[in-house]
Amino acid sequence: MVRLAISDNHDEFRSLFEEHRGGVFRFLYRLAGNRHDAEDLLQDTFARFWRKRAQYRGDGSLAGYLRRIAYRTFLNARTRLARSRSAAPIDEVDPADGAAGPGERATGDDYHRFLRVRIREAVDALPDGWREPFVLFRFEGLSMKQIAAAMDLTPKAVELRLARALKRVATVLKDLQAEHGGAR
Numbered sequence: 001m002v003r004l005a006i007s008d009n010h011d012e013f014r015s016l017f018e019e020h021r022g023g024v025f026r027f028l029y030r031l032a033g034n035r036h037d038a039e040d041l042l043q044d045t046f047a048r049f050w051r052k053r054a055q056y057r058g059d060g061s062l063a064g065y066l067r068r069i070a071y072r073t074f075l076n077a078r079t080r081l082a083r084s085r086s087a088a089p090i091d092e093v094d095p096a097d098g099a100a101g102p103g104e105r106a107t108g109d110d111y112h113r114f115l116r117v118r119i120r121e122a123v124d125a126l127p128d129g130w131r132e133p134f135v136l137f138r139f140e141g142l143s144m145k146q147i148a149a150a151m152d153l154t155p156k157a158v159e160l161r162l163a164r165a166l167k168r169v170a171t172v173l174k175d176l177q178a179e180h181g182g183a184r
Contacts, residue, residue, distance in 0.1 A: 001072045010181040013053075016062075017046055023063055024070050030135045032075045033124065041077060045070040060149070067140075071132070078128065115176065132163035133158050 024045060029038040049056075049069050056065060126134060132151060135140045144162075148155045 010075045013050065020063060020066055024066050024076045027067055027136075027140055028070050028074060030139055031071070031132060033073070037077075041073050043071065044077070045073045048073060061163055062145055064149065065140075067136075067142075067146075115173075118172065119169065122169045126165050126168060130161050130168070134165035134169070137162055 020041060025042050027039055028041045028045070029035065032038045032041055045066065049066060056062070123131060123134060133147050135148045137144075138148065142150065144155045144158050147153075147158045151158065154162075166183075
């Protein structure tokens with residue numbers, strides 16, 4: 001795999017891109033909050049990897065290495081993205097699709113859509129230093145050690161940020177549960 005990653009062969013690099021683009025795109029989509037920015041960041045990530053491919057030595061997984069590049073690409077573009085940011089999707093639910101309106105009580109499938117939208121909003125509202133570890137842990141399935149490497153933090157710092165993010169999201173859910181009379 002190291003040979004493919006550092007190869008000058010465009011066909012081999014295209015193959016590597018095809019293999020890893022889906023995971024890197026999902027990661028960037030959750031961080032950036034919309035398809036357009038995620039696609040731009042994906043291209044920037046692989047362009048950066050291509051330019052610096054000789055630096056990859058095979059320590060750890062290539063997927064993890066690409067995530068680190070993607071995360072740094074996201075950080076470098078964060079100011080620009082903040083201006084165009086929309087809610088980071090947990091799934092493809094449209095907030096207006098079947099959700100109960102103001103003063104209405106959501107039930108059944110509508111309630112689940114309502115919850116997904118509120119969770120998405122709660123995650124999007126997290127401060128940047130908390131949102132990224134939450135997304136990496138909850139939606140990308142990375143370990144504390146992997147998150148620490150991707151974010152250039154200590155595992156303890158990741159644990160603390162993740163705990164704060166989880167507490168904030170849990171508070172939002174608890175408030176929703178109290179507001180809507182419990183689970184459906």
